[in-house]
Amino acid sequence: MVQWTQAEAEMAKQSENVLHRLNEHGFEAYWVGGCVRDEMLGRAVDDMDITTSASPEQVMALFDDCIPTGLQHGTVTVRSGGYYFEVTTFRTESEYQDNRRPAAVQFVQDIKEDLQRRDFTMNALAMDVNGVIVDPFGGQKDIKQGLVRCVGLAVERFGEDALRMLRCVRFASVFDFRIAHHTWRGLVNQRELLQHIAMERVRTEMVKMMAGPHPLKGLELLFRSQALEYVKAPVDSSRFNKELLVGLQLLSGEHVLLRWSCVLLAGGYNREEADKLLRQWTFSNEQRVRITGVLQVEQLVTDFVVQCENERMLRESWIVTVLTCGAQAANDWLLLQEQLTKHWRDGSEEVHARMRKVQTHAAGWSQSMPVHEIKELEITGEQVLQLVERKGGPWLGQLMKHLLRETAIGNIMNQHETLRAEVKRVAANDQA
Structure with missing residues (x-):
């Protein structure tokens, strides 16, 4: 019995049962590829593929619980003890179509012929139930080196x-x-x-x-x-600005989407250009929003640090940025700033000083915000319409955004009567 150290014990046991059953009926069978490689590397083994001299039909005859997932390529998925294992017949491949898939496969009886079709030596490894490694191309040596x-x-x-x-x-x-x-x-x-x-x-x-x-x-x-x-x-x-890319190494793997933001920032992509590229690269809507949100914050902050002359203006502009881009994007941007080299942006020393002030105080400014969304206001759009006795229209959305901004900054309290008073003041000014 092979003592797997990187695979879940029950998964290893069930996969071994599959190999034993194939062997008992006169067929060769091996663990193959990534699971053998990762065991040697001391990396977690997540799945265990099996290769065999048995044909797909012979595999299906031996196992009651199996799925014919890719018969044309010789693959049957065998379920054992709740685990799924891809069992593929030894095969060679003919010419490839479109530089990506074989036009046809031919089943063979020699494990070495099967391993010969694989991509890299580290993946052209097979191991039997006794732990004997089949390695015709020096994969073990390449792994060690x-x-x-x-x-x-x-x-x-x-x-x-x-x-x-x-x-x-x-x-x-x-x-x-x-x-x-x-x-x-x-x-x-x-x-x-x-x-x-x-x-x-x-x-x-x-x-x-x-x-x-x-x-x-x-x-x-x-x-x-x-x-x-x-x-x-x-x-x-x-x-790409290679200096900025160094930030990738400082971001842990759990921040993988932020790593993408870092790459696009280093490439000088703005939000719109990045979103177009990510669409072409088939990223999901949710991923695109998260990645490009950081770029949107970067654009807004870069603009307002040039214009804002004091800390009060910087704080208000940051809060408006949070309202525009969302707290998640703002937090992601701040996290990324901690990893980037200083003074990578163009600008005067005065502008750099303002940027440092934003980076230092922005988290506190965000925490000071009593509201982040219109629905958190202690007044509704319907109540505003009743108060000013007007029909709805674009003006209502603009007014609600004004209330949100003033409340988030702290210029007015998020109290119904206070908000009513502000609505009346704005309405009176509009009519003046």
Whole structure:
């Protein structure tokens, strides 16, 4: 029995049961790929893939609880003890279509033929129930040396599936590995093939890289290779302020969306330009709002620190910014400021001093706000209409925003009678 140290004990036991059952019926069976690699690296094993000499039909005949998830590619999902395991028949692959998927697969009986089709040596590893490792391409040695190396010729592996180039960078970034020389040359020479890859797949690789422990390393590799300039929604690596990107390393993985804000800020993107790019990269609405909110705060703060001559004006402008962008965006912006190099913005020493004052006091100014939204006001739009005896219209929204602003700043109290008095004052001035 193999003593897995990085996999959940019950998951390891159930996967071993699957291997034993296949072996008992005369078939070869191995754990393969990422689970073997991660066990060697001391990284958490989240799923355990299995490869076997049994055909998909033979696998389904052996297990009562299974799902034919990808029969054309030889994959059956077997459920054991509540855990799901992808069981794939040894196979080779023919020519690839669109530089991303094989036109056809052929089932084989030799595990080494199966491993030969895989992307990198660290993933071309298999292990049987006795712990015997099958490693025909030196994957264990490359793992020990911290090396990402293609199985066989890099030009062939990347030509088969261009996404492997981004996976190469992602593995180097997440594992803090080097990329083997010939693999790197193959990546640079084949990077144009990335134009064939759907942006959703590109985003998936980038998100994994950005959530890892060394995102800056990954970005540096992407910038050096200029790979992102060849994807469907390209990014020009020359526009990025490398000093600002250092902030990525200081932001923990739990702040992954803020890492994206940092990258876009370093690239000089404004909110609108960033939102367009993130749409093209298939980020969700919620993610886009969170990422670009920081850029919106940056734009507003950069503008008002030039104009505001004293702390009172800075405080009022900050509070208006919070009302405009939301507390989440404002808090994210402040958190990011703690990681960025000083004086990265253009401007006079006086402007820099005002910016430092905002960064120092903004959290306190935010806490002093008694209200953040119109619904928190002690007066409703309906009550305002009754008070001034007018029909609704754009003026009502403007008036409610005025009440919110004045209340948030602290110029008037959030009390019904006080707000009524302010409504009457504004209405009287409008009629004057």
